[in-house]
Amino acid sequence: MRLVSFVEPDAPSVVRTGVVVDDAVVDLTDPSVALPGDMTDFLVAGPSAIERADDATRSGARRLALDQVHLRPPVPHPAKVLGIGLNYAAHVAETGATRPEHQVWFNKQRTCVIGPGAAIEIPRVSAQVDYEGELAMVIGRRCRHVPAADAASVVAGFTVLNDVTVRDWQWRTPTWTLGKSFDTHGPTGPCIVTGDEVGDPHRLGLRTWVNGDLRQDASTDDMIFSCWEQVEYLSTVFTLEPGDIISTGTPAGVGMSFDPPRWLVDGDVVRIEIDRVGTLENPVAVEPNP
Numbered sequence: 001m002r003l004v005s006f007v008e009p010d011a012p013s014v015v016r017t018g019v020v021v022d023d024a025v026v027d028l029t030d031p032s033v034a035l036p037g038d039m040t041d042f043l044v045a046g047p048s049a050i051e052r053a054d055d056a057t058r059s060g061a062r063r064l065a066l067d068q069v070h071l072r073p074p075v076p077h078p079a080k081v082l083g084i085g086l087n088y089a090a091h092v093a094e095t096g097a098t099r100p101e102h103q104v105w106f107n108k109q110r111t112c113v114i115g116p117g118a119a120i121e122i123p124r125v126s127a128q129v130d131y132e133g134e135l136a137m138v139i140g141r142r143c144r145h146v147p148a149a150d151a152a153s154v155v156a157g158f159t160v161l162n163d164v165t166v167r168d169w170q171w172r173t174p175t176w177t178l179g180k181s182f183d184t185h186g187p188t189g190p191c192i193v194t195g196d197e198v199g200d201p202h203r204l205g206l207r208t209w210v211n212g213d214l215r216q217d218a219s220t221d222d223m224i225f226s227c228w229e230q231v232e233y234l235s236t237v238f239t240l241e242p243g244d245i246i247s248t249g250t251p252a253g254v255g256m257s258f259d260p261p262r263w264l265v266d267g268d269v270v271r272i273e274i275d276r277v278g279t280l281e282n283p284v285a286v287e288p289n290p
Helices: 039-044 047-056 089-095 148-154 227-237
Strands: 002-008 011-021 024-027 063-065 070-072 081-085 104-107 120-122 133-139 155-162 186-193 205-210 213-219 245-247 269-274 278-286
Touching (some): 002 039, 011 047, 039 047, 070 186, 133 269, 148 155, 148 227, 155 269
Antiparallel strands (some): 002 011, 002 070, 024 063, 081 104, 133 155, 155 186, 205 269, 269 278
């Protein structure tokens, strides 16, 4: 299934959950289905909610044309957004860094999350804004101490994430959090695609374009630490919760790797495509005055 959060143009403050079927969205908040409109609450409801959502795709539940709704981030308000650094071998090589012995993790503040089509803002304090196309996992159930062999069972599905980074602010702190967390710097979407549709997440093509110029073209098989190893590592330390987003790293081809660097500028459009997961596109604009 392809799960989405969406709003209708005449009710932009009412976020609903849905399932994409062909060119339509099945409204999971329809009274005949009566599932939560908040994606985190939907995930908390567990396997029964997934079964009811699947049944809804074959029922008379309300459907809306996909081009008549506005997609929001699949998880509009995640409790945690976690990113792993230096996790693709070719990206490590292009940065000149040493291949990490242990997983390198940072936080992206949840307020950075935006959805498909929303603008990535160039902040007033920096012009060094970079893109990072990434495969992200969405946690489906509360868990701790999950062995890698069982990690797939706690992942609700996969989505596309742009780990937008303000490079000069990234290097100001060893945690990287400030440079990773500017508002609008966590584009996510368009869907949460369940594992049965994705298959092996370590055999997916990942491509990033800026204004039609192909910048990243790789496979997730270049990951140093697998998706399942990442879940094991994180859950060793703290509890993972439904709706948490884990972004699995970016391949080679980021803007800072060019000479001179190719930072994002006003008017750019960033498009990220991951096989069997989807395409995420966002324009770039200057941060508006407060």
